[in-house]
Amino acid sequence: MTDLLLWGATTSRTIRAHWALHELGLPYRCEPILPRSGQTKSERFTAVNLRQKIPTLVDGDFTISESAAIVSYLSSVYSRPDNALVPSDPKQRARYDEWVSFILMELDATSMYVVRRHHGLPEIYGEAPVAVEAAFAYFQRQIGAAAQAMSDRRAWLLGDRFTGVDILMTTCLTWATRLDQPLPPALAALRDRATARPAYVAASAANLPEYWA
Numbered sequence: 001m002t003d004l005l006l007w008g009a010t011t012s013r014t015i016r017a018h019w020a021l022h023e024l025g026l027p028y029r030c031e032p033i034l035p036r037s038g039q040t041k042s043e044r045f046t047a048v049n050l051r052q053k054i055p056t057l058v059d060g061d062f063t064i065s066e067s068a069a070i071v072s073y074l075s076s077v078y079s080r081p082d083n084a085l086v087p088s089d090p091k092q093r094a095r096y097d098e099w100v101s102f103i104l105m106e107l108d109a110t111s112m113y114v115v116r117r118h119h120g121l122p123e124i125y126g127e128a129p130v131a132v133e134a135a136f137a138y139f140q141r142q143i144g145a146a147a148q149a150m151s152d153r154r155a156w157l158l159g160d161r162f163t164g165v166d167i168l169m170t171t172c173l174t175w176a177t178r179l180d181q182p183l184p185p186a187l188a189a190l191r192d193r194a195t196a197r198p199a200y201v202a203a204s205a206a207n208l209p210e211y212w213a
């Protein structure tokens with residue numbers, strides 16, 4: 001039995017947590033609060049996460065935010081050997097952490113989120129076409145390098161086995177695809193394989209507030 005409550009819906013970050021929960025086959029409840037709606041600033045949610053950010057997971061008396069940390073936590077506590085999302089071998093684990101940092105820093109924070117802020121949300125963050133163009137160019141350079149790591153025709157970032165970094169990577173790739181960014185064939189194929197997984201399809205539905213109505 002679990003007592004998992006996930007806060008947050010609709011975003012490229014919140015779907016990571018929904019997806020991990022579905023990959024692990026865990027039942028959970030959700031408070032599908034939305035960004036920029038005032039809901040992350042409510043007194044009730046601020047008592048859960050002072051940083052007022054989604055996704056945030058509550059597991060009984062333990063609360064954790066940051067999408068990558070939620071994926072790792074869920075796998076560490078609830079996975080079986082056949083569906084673990086985080087490797088236990090130290091070198092594989094180090095490789096996993098390397099991908100996490102790369103994806104969150106280079107693809108999410110430095111590329112897609114810059115575009116989101118200065119192209120998608122100019123009313124809040126200001127319009128900055130030069131920064132947006134540079135962020136797209138940077139994204140292309142970085143995914144070019146990432147694609148080279150897959151030149152041995154591996155199916156997933158760490159090899160034959162789907163892991164949490166495929167969740168993180170895919171959410172950046174679908175984000176870029178929505179912004180009409182071309183992807184190297186190896187990464188487009190990874191995106192297509194990942195989004196065909198039943199857990200992704202289920203998580204996409206669960207990432208919408210209507211699902212929980």
Ligand SMILES: N[C@@H](CCC(=O)N[C@@H](CS)C(=O)NCC(=O)O)C(=O)O
Nearest residue numbers: 011013035036040053054055066067
């Ligand atoms: N690095 C964090 C980013 C979390 C984040 O920035 N979440 C946004 C939505 S995607 C948020 O909660 N914004 C608060 C708001 O806009 O009200 C993660 O990966 O979880």
